[in-house]
Amino acid sequence: MTDTRRAIPTFHEQDEQTIRRLRRAERGKNIVGEEESEEEFQDMEERSTNPPEGGANNNPQQRRVLASYTFANARHYGSSILSPNVNANNFELKPQLITLVQNNCSFGGGPLEDPNQHLSTFLRICDTVKSNGVHPDIYKLLLFPFSLRDKAIQWLETFPKESINTWDNLVSKFLAKFYPSQRIIRLKTEVQTFTQMDAENLYEAWERYKALLRKCPPEMFTEWDKLQNFYEGLTLKAQEALDHSAGGSLQLMKTVEEAQNFIDMVANNQYFFAHQRQRQPSQRKGVLELERVDTILAQHKVMQ
Structure with a gap:
């Protein structure tokens, strides 16, 4: 005996597009109990556009218009140096220390500037600052951008956000740029x-x-x-x-x-x-020359 009852198809729970089509068809037939309120329909539309976190999403990727690629994204802005984690609760980069670096250790990347001398001066300043529980490289990473200006600071900003995470990495990039093999x-x-x-x-x-x-x-x-x-x-x-x-x-x-x-x-x-001769009157030139010769001879005898 043939079953004349119409089989009810089974659909995937998250196939919202198929569900909406069936709902519209049922509403068109005016079947009692199958009407869908406007609020329920809007809620279903919102769920299909923004699926809940953790749930499967089989819908194609949302359309993205061309103009959206020109919009600024705040996630891309920030220092190229990753801020290190500091375990000390009382850690603070004091403004006086920043001012000391800016006034006494400033490098602009010019052809006549010496990157070696800049690093030596910068490290000498950093060696004067010590805090319990704070690694010395933390001060170096945080202070180094304040020691740059002009072309040098522009060069540092060309790196992606937080792409430099160690002091050795920063020094290597700095020397490769301003201290090339040539x-x-x-x-x-x-x-x-x-x-x-x-x-x-x-x-x-x-x-x-x-x-x-x-x-x-x-x-x-x-x-x-x-x-x-x-x-x-x-x-x-x-x-x-x-x-x-x-x-x-x-x-x-x-x-x-x-x-x-x-x-x-x-x-x-x-x-x-030489400076002693410049300070003395010209009439004592002969006396100073004799004193200079006597001093050199005396030093020579002591060394022998």
Whole structure:
């Protein structure tokens, strides 16, 4: 016997589109009990557009018009440096510390500015600040943006939000930008080809040479290379004066550390006597020259 009753189809619980179509069909037939209030229909429309959290959503992705791609999104704004977590409850970045960095350690990224010197000055300031339970790198990460200006701060802002999360990562990116390999090679060449100028005394040559070394990476030259480059760049007269003061030969009589201290002492003495001559009246020039010679001879006897 054939069952003439019409089978009632079963639909998925979340297939709102099919449910709405059937509801409209039932309302069109004016079947009692199948009418749907306008509020229920609107509620179903809202659920289909905004499904509840955690529920399955089989509907296609919501349409997005072209203009929406130009809208600003607040989630993309903020510092490129991730703010570190601080366990100390009393931690505070004081305005006086920020002002100290801005007034004494400012780097703009210009071609004549020294990124090595900037980092040295910045770290020296950060080393003066210590707090219990606060890692030193936290101060460095939070303070470093305040030490930049002009092109340098614009460069820092080009990185995505919170993409820099360690101090080592920040330093690596900073040196790669403002201390490229071409600049390092040029500085290395300047040190290796250093030459004392004709009108330059030992003190001036030594200070200029040390200024070149400070611009180079610390591991570029050994201590022996530094002294050897300087000695070979001196004039023959300056080499003879150093050898004589060293007791015959700077190369044979002094170790690396002793030679460096010895050159410092001779250069500083020369600087001292040069300023002493400038302060004294011209009529005492002959007396001062004799005193200078006697002092050098006395120092030479003491060293021997």
